[in-house]
Amino acid sequence: MSDDEQTAMIRETVAKFVDRELIPLEPHYLKSKLPGSAHPELSAEQRKRLRDVSKELGLWGLDAPEDLGGHDLPTRTMAAVHEELGRSAVPFVLPPDSPNLRMLQAVGTEAQKKKYLQPYIEGRMASAIAISEPGAGGDPAAMKTRAVLEGEQWVLNGRKIWISNARAADFIIVMARVGSDQRQGGITSFIVEQATPGFIIEREIPMLGGGSTYEIVFEDCRIPKDSVLGEVGKGYAPMQLRLRTRRLEMGSTCIGITKRALDMLCEHAKQRETFGVKLAERQAIQWWIADIATRMHACRLMVREAADKTDRGEDIRHEASMIKVFATEMAYEACDHAMQTLGALGMTLELPLNALWQKARLMRMYEGPSEVHRQSIARRVLGLRGG
Numbered sequence: 001m002s003d004d005e006q007t008a009m010i011r012e013t014v015a016k017f018v019d020r021e022l023i024p025l026e027p028h029y030l031k032s033k034l035p036g037s038a039h040p041e042l043s044a045e046q047r048k049r050l051r052d053v054s055k056e057l058g059l060w061g062l063d064a065p066e067d068l069g070g071h072d073l074p075t076r077t078m079a080a081v082h083e084e085l086g087r088s089a090v091p092f093v094l095p096p097d098s099p100n101l102r103m104l105q106a107v108g109t110e111a112q113k114k115k116y117l118q119p120y121i122e123g124r125m126a127s128a129i130a131i132s133e134p135g136a137g138g139d140p141a142a143m144k145t146r147a148v149l150e151g152e153q154w155v156l157n158g159r160k161i162w163i164s165n166a167r168a169a170d171f172i173i174v175m176a177r178v179g180s181d182q183r184q185g186g187i188t189s190f191i192v193e194q195a196t197p198g199f200i201i202e203r204e205i206p207m208l209g210g211g212s213t214y215e216i217v218f219e220d221c222r223i224p225k226d227s228v229l230g231e232v233g234k235g236y237a238p239m240q241l242r243l244r245t246r247r248l249e250m251g252s253t254c255i256g257i258t259k260r261a262l263d264m265l266c267e268h269a270k271q272r273e274t275f276g277v278k279l280a281e282r283q284a285i286q287w288w289i290a291d292i293a294t295r296m297h298a299c300r301l302m303v304r305e306a307a308d309k310t311d312r313g314e315d316i317r318h319e320a321s322m323i324k325v326f327a328t329e330m331a332y333e334a335c336d337h338a339m340q341t342l343g344a345l346g347m348t349l350e351l352p353l354n355a356l357w358q359k360a361r362l363m364r365m366y367e368g369p370s371e372v373h374r375q376s377i378a379r380r381v382l383g384l385r386g387g
Helices: 003-032 044-056 075-085 098-107 110-121 236-271 283-311 317-347 352-363 370-382
Strands: 127-130 146-150 153-163 171-177 187-193 199-206 212-224
Touching: 003 044, 003 075, 003 352, 075 236, 075 283, 098 110, 098 127, 098 236, 127 153, 146 171, 153 171, 153 187, 153 199, 187 212, 187 236, 236 283, 236 317, 236 352, 283 317, 317 352, 317 370
Parallel strands: 127 171
Antiparallel strands: 146 153, 153 212, 171 187, 199 212
């Protein structure tokens, strides 16, 4: 079977899963986001069904290494997977989450892979990553969380913020500085298990769209010497690998969001009449449709090229920044135009459009805001240091 045939087959399977399992759950999910609602996003039974059905369909460990029970699918195929998942407002990740998988796969020891990566691939463990800090964001030069080796233990002290999945994670990859190097050189990755003394979830932070992130404090948090993920002082490169994986994934997700928004826009425009004329006949609506379709096609080509380069082992940091900016702004504007076309109906919280719009807005910020990526792109084109 060729890669294209394999991608088409996996895409069809994921598309059916989204249509049959995720989209029917949207009314329940959207109801949980209404002001004052006490309903959980998804019930335990609903989550269990999603996990069971996706596992029965063979949709676990898609890009995980084969020697650990995965399918080792190419990045282009994974792009198709995330594009289909992006069509639904219901948040569901097929185990495991690819960015942390890539980081563990790239620099984890055999013992770490057995203890963390294997159960992570099998869906028996969840993870998170802690990079940003209050007042510093993701700027490595401003990172203040420190790790000091005392005998056979590392002692972590510091504070992290905007951590997704922190409460549910069995382990968290924590970026901390070792030594006095204020540049990238002192940054080191550590694996910290949830129940470790000195690991404190300080507070839950409500976010746009009804989700949450967390602020975490490390107070003399002692972890084993072998908790280092990779090499001491060389955590920046694998962290960037993880970020590039997420940014490419976000590009695909945004294509899915855009496609759902465009479908809803077109469906309404062909039915709704204003002053005796279908909205689909209005030039303003037609231009929105043309622009959205064109940008979606361009974004899909950008993602495919970057995916192919990734599979060849080439550096895609430049392309990943371009995709991150282009895709998130495309999805945000597509949802906005769809909401405008639907009129008052587009302003309701009963439709998935608002949830998708908020998701796209969040993605314009996390994994690096558009402004930072634009600066990096320009500096690389100009050949300036730090690009």
